[in-house]
Amino acid sequence: MTRDTATRRPFAGTSTGNHGLTRPEVEAVLQQFGYRATGPRSTVIDAVIAHRRPFTAEQLVAEVSGSRTGPSIGRATVYRTLEILAAVDVLTRIIQPDGHPAYVCDSLGHRHHLVCSGCGTAVAFTKCPVDDLVRVLTKDTEFAIHDHLLEVFGVCPSCQAGAS
């Protein structure tokens, strides 16, 4: 994603804490990055920040297009908006255990997620053990390492209790 207007600086420490991200805040971020504030985007943002757990693009489509709160929003718009929100780091795109992508709305800075296989609850954590590994791999392989993907899957306490 490359655009030539505006700040283009990632979200950084400018915002409030982990969750409790508000729509105006997100819209401000979008504007910083040169994206326009539109009605459909607001609706998508509202839906996004209402989620405390990972959600798929199709879930959001269902939520905002069956919407009682206004005109129905096109599938394409939802996909495009999610892509933008991920690009500006309001969302993180993760891969679920089943291989399907999902989005989580608590990513400020470098985070990973511990995802419950039962109910989908995601716990974000910042402790990233990959840095040391990257150093070793860089030295051993001479790759220029630029990214990594780390997700941890388990069963959360309440799902453990629920399952006999």
Place this chain on the structure above:
Amino acid sequence: MTRDTATRRPFAGTSTGNHGLTRPEVEAVLQQFGYRATGPRSTVIDAVIAHRRPFTAEQLVAEVSGSRTGPSIGRATVYRTLEILAAVDVLTRIIQPDGHPAYVCDSLGHRHHLVCSGCGTAVAFTKCPVDDLVRVLTKDTEFAIHDHLLEVFGVCPSCQAGAS
């Protein structure tokens, strides 16, 4: 994947080194797990072990169905065979940076991959820094952690040289 015949014991240390896996070896593994040795499977296995880099299911389909070496093999067969090979640990299914799944043919035991964003070359490594993290997360969150996904992406030396 659950079957009730035969050994059902993962590949373990029974085989030759990392790469250089041969078709008879792979077929032996399949038979250990109760799968039959068939012509189409042999063709798929040949194609699989010829790869030293991650490949997608569709790539393999193209290779074996445009085959000059015999009858064309159905898409479904390729997908089913890859799934089986992954289940018996001859292949590892990884997620590429673009989110698409791919398979790598060097996985014996617990491995991760350093994948080149330029050419797709994959280097396997066994050093897994996640164990400590799992201990910490288990204690902090009380999740029953059962799995994780770790992949590292970079640019390999020859792609670094190639790109001006």
Place this chain on the structure above:
DNA sequence: GTCTTTGCAAAACGTTTGCATGTGA
């Protein structure tokens, strides 16, 4: 006024499934 964004519908994409036929043990 201009350029972005939208909604719709259609297409593309990768993958899975149903089923009649073929084949290995």
Place this chain on the structure above:
DNA sequence: TCACATGCAAACGTTTTGCAAAGAC
């Protein structure tokens, strides 16, 4: 013999694209 495996084609769910109309700045 008979369960397993195959090929085909159709179905599937997700994501992307083309385009004319609407909207933000």
